[in-house]
Amino acid sequence: MGLIPDFILDYVSDNTFWTILFIVHALLAVALLGALTHQAVAVLMPVRQPVGAGVPGFVTRFRAVHGPGYAVAVCVLWIVTFFFGAWIYTKYRMYVRIPIEQAGYWKTQGVFELKEHMAVIGLGLLPIYWYFWKNARNPEYDSARKGVTVTLAAFCWFMFLVGHILNNVRGFGS
Amino acid sequence: MSTATNTSSGAATSGSLASSVAFRSFATVFAIVTPVIYTACEMRNWPLFTYHPGTNKVDLFWAAAVKDEGPAMYWYGWTATTLIVAGVLGLLATKLPESTMRKIPLSLTWIASLAAIPVLIYALRFFWRW
Numbered sequence: 030m031g032l033i034p035d036f037i038l039d040y041v042s043d044n045t046f047w048t049i050l051f052i053v054h055a056l057l058a059v060a061l062l063g064a065l066t067h068q069a070v071a072v073l074m075p076v077r078q079p080v081g082a083g084v085p086g087f088v089t090r091f092r093a094v095h096g097p098g099y100a101v102a103v104c105v106l107w108i109v110t111f112f113f114g115a116w117i118y119t120k121y122r123m124y125v126r127i128p129i130e131q132a133g134y135w136k137t138q139g140v141f142e143l144k145e146h147m148a149v150i151g152l153g154l155l156p157i158y159w160y161f162w163k164n165a166r167n168p169e170y171d172s173a174r175k176g177v178t179v180t181l182a183a184f185c186w187f188m189f190l191v192g193h194i195l196n197n198v199r200g201f202g203s
Numbered sequence: 204m205s206t207a208t209n210t211s212s213g214a215a216t217s218g219s220l221a222s223s224v225a226f227r228s229f230a231t232v233f234a235i236v237t238p239v240i241y242t243a244c245e246m247r248n249w250p251l252f253t254y255h256p257g258t259n260k261v262d263l264f265w266a267a268a269v270k271d272e273g274p275a276m277y278w279y280g281w282t283a284t285t286l287i288v289a290g291v292l293g294l295l296a297t298k299l300p301e302s303t304m305r306k307i308p309l310s311l312t313w314i315a316s317l318a319a320i321p322v323l324i325y326a327l328r329f330f331w332r333w
Contacts, residue, residue: 032256032259115279115282118276118278119254119256119276120256122256122274122276123256123257123273123274126274127274135329135330135331135332136330136331136332138330139327139329139330139331142327142330143320143323143324143327145278146241146245146319146320146323147320149237149241149281149282149285150237150238150241150316150319151316152237152282152286153233153234153236153237153238153241153285153286153289153316154234154237154312154313154316156226156229156230156233156234156293157230157231157233157234157312159221159230160220160221160226160227160230163220163221164221164222169309170309172309172310173309173310173312173313176310176312176313176314177234177312177313179313180313180316180317184316
């Protein structure tokens, strides 16, 4: 057995498998980005409850999410997206990075390396992120929770955009 | 800072792990040392193992790419080194008295992560060609 379990190749081709894996990775990243963005905006611009306020607008509703409810989902999504990304990375190293280097897209390759670094550092933040959000009623953690959440959201945005750029440079159909 | 109603209401604090002082110590140290160890691994090239995707082989610690067999990958090895060392340090932190752990500013958890980024950008200077 190589990088793909043999029984899977009984049903789909090698290319189809990697395509499905990449799409799942990308969809998980979208979900993670959405969850973290909602949560980050919620801690940066918490919604107050003004007396007599009318119907809240889009922005207010966007930041009025229940932050603690996202914590477990964000941890699971980060880990699963990380795992799929790490799996795809083997293929990337052989069939994407080498042509990118041959084409001289050094900065593109550099930002992808930084994306990989951020993914690991973000992984290290997950236990304390989870702990802070599970203790969301404790004001002692308010500042640190805000910092960790915004940091993870910033990392996620960077990684998402870099992944998108890499796919534009040498993605499907290349 | 106030998290207002949307971030504070309904938080589950009843779970044993969520109320555990030991877990807090572990998670705090794990978050702070992960970027430090990872940056050191990247800059000093300390992978726990090297993966050769062309041949699907794994070597313990650092190994050079084999001629005509494709590149060598170290990122998996750096990640493994980082998670294991940070995990051990986190576990050791659970043995420290709570008073000692409380002296560590919690803001370091995210500041250490952000501080590692410019260092890693510098470490990647090979790629910043114009």
